């Protein structure tokens with residue numbers, strides 16, 4: 001589900017909740033009118049008086065007008081009391097700003113944006129551990145502070161962690177750089193990219209996250225099955241696209257061109273993408289063709305994750 005679809009669902013939910021509340025109140029009021037003669041009378045009197053006030057206002061008889069307005073005020077007070085004692089409550093709005101219409105000042109209200117973000121994060125948490133993979137839960141103590149062939153894991157990962165946090169703070173959907181996270185399984189690539197996704201979703205950006213396997217399978221089945229490219233167009237268009245585990249899917253010539261088109265189209269539009277992969281550049285070159293590898297090599301900021309598999313360390317510690 002896309003963020004836009006979440007938006008529409010939240011807007012529809014809010015509006016239908018409001019219409020149901022209004023309809024329930026209206027029907028309670030008409031039942032009251034049937035069963036309470038005084039209430040029915042007040043309604044009639046108020047409506048006649050309203051028309052008379054309009055006419056008197058034109059004639060300019062101020063004294064008469066004042067008396068009528070006083071009567072109208074008293075009738076309205078009595079009406080309210082009858083409604084109250086019948087247990088019919090005023091409509092309670094969740095959002096006083098838009099009075100639950102979902103729109104404020106001609107724009108979608110902030111309450112809908114907040115609800116859509118929550119909804120989207122809940123949807124995302126069904127396919128990825130977005131609730132547990134936050135910056136606050138990223139534990140640098142798992143990375144050894146020793147020199148290895150690739151460098152010092154602790155130092156490298158501290159720098160990458162800092163880069164990711166700054167990335168979310170300074171994020172700009174039209175100028176932020178694209179990132180390529182490489183390295184073995186279990187070193188935190190998914191964790192950090194989900195942490196970025198979460199922070200940017202909270203800020204209201206349209207982030208699409210998915211595993212290469214699921215994302216490309218959906219695009220392929222839409223393209224050949226339904227002759228639509230909905231998922232592809234959304235992926236190309238969103239503020240930040242995160243493709244997790246590139247290389248975890250079966251790579252057909254169609255997938256090769258799909259990956260190239262996504263990477264290239266987003267680069268041309270200066271839209272940032274984050275790609276996670278266990279593959280080396282040589283493998284990317286071989287599997288996804290040299291033109292994909294050259295785009296990633298030339299245009300992405302590549303970061304190699306170091307250390308020992310954290311999932312294994314965690315399960316060994318149990």
Ligand SMILES: [Zn+2]
Pocket residue numbers: 095096097098099100101102103104109110111112
């Ligand atoms: Zn609102």
